[in-house]
Amino acid sequence: MCRRIFRLIGVQLAVLWMAQLSMVQAQEHPKLILTKAGVERIRAELGTVPLFDASLERMQADVDAEIAMGIDTPIPRDYSGGYTHERHKRNFLMLQKAGVLYQILQDEKYARYVRDMLFQYEAMYKDLPIHPKERSYARGKLFWQCLNDSNWLVYVSQAYDCIYEWLSAGERQQLETNLFRPFADFISIENPQFFNRIHNHSTWGNAAVGMIGLVMGDEELVERALYGIKDDGLKAAERDDDGGLIRMEGQKAGFLANLDEPFSPDGYYTEGPYYQRYASYPFLLMAVGLQNIRPEMQIFAHKDSVLLKSVYALINLSDADGEFFPLNDAQKGMSYYSRELVSAVNIAYHYGEKDPELLSIAKKQGRVLLTDSGLSVALGLREDKSLPFEKSSVNLTDGAEGKEGGIAVLRRDDLELVFKYTAQGLSHGHYDKLSYMLYDRGQDILQDYGMARFVNIEQKGGGNYLKENTSWAKQSIAHNTLIQNETSHFDGRYETGSKHHSELYFYDTSNKEIQVVSAKERNAYPGTELHRTIALIAEEGYDHPIVLDILKVEAEGDNQYDLPFHFMGQLMEANFQYETPAALEAFGTKNGYQHLYLEGYGTPSGINTQLSWYRSGRFYTLITTSEAEDELLFTRLGADDPEFNLRRDAAFMVRRKGHPSTVFASIIEPHGSYSPVSEIAVKAESKIKALKILYSDREYLVVGVEDQTGNRSVFLMVLDDADKTKEHKLIINNTEYAWTGPYYYLKSKQ
Known part of the structure; x- marks a missing residue:
């Protein structure tokens, strides 16, 4: 009994001592981001940690110059x-x-x-x-x-x-x-x-x-x-x-x-990576202060360590060059080399699990914070603990509980496909449900415009958002998604868009030869359901993985549908005849169309429309299924832009009228190469001969691909049941197909 009492007294004294120690430490300075113990360790290591020493030298030179100026x-x-x-x-x-x-x-x-x-x-x-x-x-x-x-x-x-x-x-x-x-x-x-x-x-x-x-x-x-x-x-x-x-x-x-x-359980920030990068500094610095002064809050464990997860989400939402995908309002070119991401990587490493993959990002950044966390990173690099950060395909949920859509990134070889099926994204959100971007070796092949703003450039609207951000960049036509009756999703209304989100149908990257993401949007237009499925397919016979894009529209009444492809590069050829107007005129009057010039127009020459372009040493061909009455349109930005606030970017658009429901099926094929030194073009022609919709009803959709040598492949999809265990059977042209799950891909065969 006495021992128990003494033990209890001992515990109480220990708790009291720790509380008093905590109070003493709380009164010490520095205590916010730097700590007294951390500073002592930094001083002890000076001259022995190369990256930390180099960062200190640069900072000292910068501040000394400012002091000299007054x-x-x-x-x-x-x-x-x-x-x-x-x-x-x-x-x-x-x-x-x-x-x-x-x-x-x-x-x-x-x-x-x-x-x-x-x-x-x-x-x-x-x-x-x-x-x-x-x-x-x-x-x-x-x-x-x-x-x-x-x-x-x-x-x-x-x-x-x-x-x-x-x-x-x-x-x-x-x-x-x-x-x-x-x-x-x-x-x-x-x-x-x-x-x-x-x-x-x-x-x-x-x-x-x-x-x-x-x-x-x-x-x-x-x-x-x-x-x-x-x-x-x-x-x-x-x-x-x-x-x-x-x-x-x-x-x-x-x-x-x-x-x-704003954070989903996966660490995705609903405003998008550009503003997640910006907000990461106050989020993480405040967290460090709380960790140092109020450790009992366990802030880095809050919401299942969402702050630490957010750093990984940001890195995974960057291209091969470390530049963030321009989702929602975003300045293209912002990257993980920014000062905010230097802080984020340092803090995530120090307060996380000392992940050696983060060290490889820090090494690329070439500088560290002059803090406890920066020293940890520099020591890890000194001790050669770094491992490459492997960016693979990822699906990040949106919404506080992860139930408001999300972002999927499919990666294979040099290609990165970014598919957006998120919530609105607060006031920085765009009206671009089920849109996607395509990157190759860090270059955008199918682009998202980003935002209409020249940050901190006074000559352009005081460095603030330009009116074209609302009239163009946020509008649906500025994205690679479907527009109905020349009206943006949710009629471009923030209140309406904020009530809804797209829904994931399925996401499957278990087979690296074919990675698929599929989502539905039921609220962008009243009475209309958009269902888009995108597959990244790596198959023998093609130089690089190809993108298969299937967009099914179910609606009421006869509508006009526009499907733009904002391609980056120099047009090579098209397989249809088109005319160019003698004078350029605005393509429309509102919802972003007023900013487009119509540069060319034509009609399909067959069941497929093909368009090829060149960018950064590689060729790309778009093959899309066509109907006889489709309009094929070339547009370029610049109309109704007297102050030249918009880039003069090009787009190709398929317009289909008079349909309540329809299907757009497309392939983007990267191929060949061109060297300006040797002046030799290799494999400049597409290998694909035809893309066909073989079957379509409310339950199933099947497309077939034939290459120039006669090889055929088939993609079969279930439209109303994503159960991975359910068996399906379908007979098309006397051929029976049987499979399990929401889709099936039958590889090429003659």
């Missing part, structure tokens, strides 16, 4: 790309770096630089009015929108943490009273329409308030950041700069809600 905190006046905007952005980046350098090098010039700049901001902020530019739904003070003000505070909170103990108590009180607390209140309480929503904007705001709260030991700010503002007075009718609703009925707010709602 501090400038101008009165704000510009949009993105303007001097004051870029100066304040540069300032917060330099403040964060200088704080880190002070901790690692113990050189007080960096602490003085941070202090002096912070006090310049303190002197100006208390009398600073709202930013003079009036475009944003939530105007900032330092910047034209609260989003950028939040960027500032996320970075500056790290700098403040690094020099916290170097400052006097009076200096800290002055900064917190006149700058940091008012700043946090402004982007939260004074702008609930920005702070209290589910959106990447709010994630930045939540993290900004939370991180400065963690540094200051301000529990009220931290709770506000985690759970949002109660009784914010917001109405569902309020909209943001992109036309999206600020608040959906019953929606929660705060950092944890932004972690729970």
Whole structure:
């Protein structure tokens, strides 16, 4: 009995000691992203970890150059790309770096630089009015929108943490009273329409308030950041700069809600990889701060470790060159070489399972964070633990519970096919259900336009979204999907699109010779069901895998259907006659059609239409089934674009009229090569002779492919039952086919 009592007392004392130790550690600085123990380890390893040392050298050179130039905190006046905007952005980046350098090098010039700049901001902020530019739904003070003000505070909170103990108590009180607390209140309480929503904007705001709260030991700010503002007075009718609703009925707010709602269990972020990349910085940096200061929250285990999964999702949503697929609003060319992904990879490695495949991405990035996690990565590379990151086919669900569609990426050899059947994607979503993109060796062959915006280029709309983002980039015609009666999906209405999502029919990559994804969309047009199935087929006899695309439409009444193919490259030839107009005119009047010129038009010459083009050393041929009355159209962007905001990209379109229901079957075949050095074209002609729809009703759909040597293959599909165990039998042209599951592919035979 006595032993039990002593043991209990011992446990209680141990718990009390750990709690006291935790409180002591919580008062130490740095504690947010860097830790005291981490800094000591970094200092001990200096000069022995090549990638860390190189990153430190680059950062020191960058900050030293800024210190030599002097501090400038101008009165704000510009949009993105303007001097004051870029100066304040540069300032917060330099403040964060200088704080880190002070901790690692113990050189007080960096602490003085941070202090002096912070006090310049303190002197100006208390009398600073709202930013003079009036475009944003939530105007900032330092910047034209609260989003950028939040960027500032996320970075500056790290700098403040690094020099916290170097400052006097009076200096800290002055900064917190006149700058940091008012700043946090402004982007939260004074702008609930920005702070209290589910959106990447709010994630930045939540993290900004939370991180400065963690540094200051301000529990009220931290709770506000985690759970949002109660009784914010917001109405569902309020909209943001992109036309999206600020608040959906019953929606929660705060950092944890932004972690729970936009992420699927697979780590896919509903706004798409471009904004997932952007939001990954505040998500992960705030998480590190919580892990260091509130370890009991186990933030990296939250929602089955969704933050760590999100890093893998991002990498898997990049092409062979590391550039993110431009789903929804996205600037083409953004990649995992960005500073946000350097942070993401470092943090995922350090707080995850020390995955050696992440080290190969870090090695490509060529730099690390100068933090505990960055040192872990650099040490792993020093010890040669890196393994290649193997990107294979993947299907990522969308929606908080993974039940709102998703993204499938089929990969084989050099080809990557990206099939989108997601939810709307919040205000950055596009109206492109069942669309797809095709990449070959990192080059887009069938493209998604991305967004109409020149980020941080002042000459183009102050670096903000252009009106063409709404009138073109978001519209259905800007994507490789079906358009009914020249009207975008959901009539281009955000409220309608936000209520619906496409549904996966099946996804199967168990056989690497044929990988298939199939999904249905029942709400894009009233009374219409779209069912699209795409297969990536690697078969003997072809130079490269081919893409089989089957799109079945079931509708009511006679409709017009347009199926565009936004091909990239130089047109080689077509197997039909076409005319070119003497003068270019706009193809339509609305829903994106007003931005298209009609450059050519013709009709099919047979049961198949073929179009070939060349891009980056390889040829591509589109073969699609045709009906006699189809219209074959060549279009090019540029109409109704007086400021030349749009690229002059081309597209080929099949238009079919007078059908309630129909089937479009197509193949894209990569083949051959061309060398501009030898000037020799090899295998420039397609190997495919014919593509036929052999059978179609409400239960089954069968297509056949014949190559130039007479080999034939057949793809059979069940349209209304995806049960993998169900047996099927079908007789076509006196040939019986029997199989199990939703599809069957019979390889080529003569």
